[in-house]
Amino acid sequence: MAGFVLVHGAGDVGWYWHLVEAELRARGHEVVSPDLPCDDDSAGLPEYVDAVVGAVGELRDLVVVAHSFGGLTGPLVCERVGARLLVLTAPMIPVPGEAPNDYWANTRYEEEQSSYEDTVALFYQDVPPELAAEAMRRAPDQSVARMGEPSPLQAWPDVPTRVLLFRDDRVFTPAFLRRVAEERLGIVPDEMDGGHCAALSRPSELADRLEAYAAEQGLVR
Template sequence: MKISRVFTAILSVVVVSTAGIILGSGGASAAPQPTVVLVHGAFADATSWDGVAADLRSRGYEVVTPDNPLRGPSYDSAVIEKTVADIDGPVVLVGHSYGGAVITNVHDPKVQSMVYIAAFAPVEGEPVQITIDPIRFPGSQLLPPALGLKIVDDAHAIGGKNVDGYVTDEYFHSVFAQDVSDETAATMLAHQKSAALWANLELGGLPSWANTPTWYLVAGNDRVIPATAQRFMANRMGATTSELPTSHASLVSQPGAVADVIVAAAHS
């Protein structure tokens, strides 16, 4: 009988202690790590994020790199919204270049923070073309002959045709990505996607950054969106801002540093 009572007492202690551990660990469990959605800009495709995505995945993040149609902020943001809607848990939404105008028009409560990499961040009613106004923000070299135009098939345009812009072959390296190797620039050029001219002229909608924590990484030697324009937009939206002395393609030339900014936003 005495042995039975002792066994019962020990068993009670073990059960209570185990329950305490389980309840305690549940109460102290960390919030789920966000999924990072990387949205590419004009004159690029999702492969432009390869280095950043690999870095983030090595740190344990789930990463999604959707295709950005480059047809205009309202159309493109609807595509990205569908991507975000299919993700369970919190999201860090990242845009490069024109991709910034796209994520600015994405509205989903799962987006916990937003990151702009040398990106447009328009206010409501503002086309992105205004933010590279050569009077206020001189220095962009994305002008003819570096900027080419062509007629493309576009099922979403009136008459099934559209006018797209692209960076011409002979200027792509020097204007878009002057700080990468010749080999890397050639690969980027092979993956270039043209963008509808309308994408630069369409008026922006209500900006999601107005009520979402934001980070901005300025490309100090940018020859597409002048650094002065980037600093203006970052300051206007109250973003946590840092700067690298890179080309417009900082996500390719400095993927680790870009990933660091995204991780900082993920930990906010």
């Protein structure tokens, strides 16, 4: 079976994936979902990658799944661990050498973003209230100390890549992600229902998608 490496987004922890992880484990897969050093001012993308690679251990037949800001980490992880597949969910999609701080202007994000003052309304509008509250309780402060550093990404990894958007996402709207995925990767995203944090609102459906992607690569027997 596949080894799933689940990478969370900014200001978050591996707990974000716990329901999807349980679904995948119940189907016989191996899964890791490490915490990244989001609140460490000394940590940048290289340290995020180190944290993920250190968690992989002896896992093989790897599917790297990266959510939101994790899209900046996922491609770098693939280069280090020999991944068989990269899946980006509601992602930021970097280009080589791009600093995280530059992403917003470079992708013309403000042109397609609506304003939501409430964190729940923006990130968790379809997540059960108790899960949304727990997610916010666990969320570390996201350090921005090294966001101006260029990404060490030199080229997109030579690995099959899928982009999955969520139709009700208010952070990276479907129109925005369709455009960016086409401009940067030449990929038409797949789509499923759900808001930005679909791993909490629709874990079974998301696990179905991830397992199906792995099966397409011959990683599910």
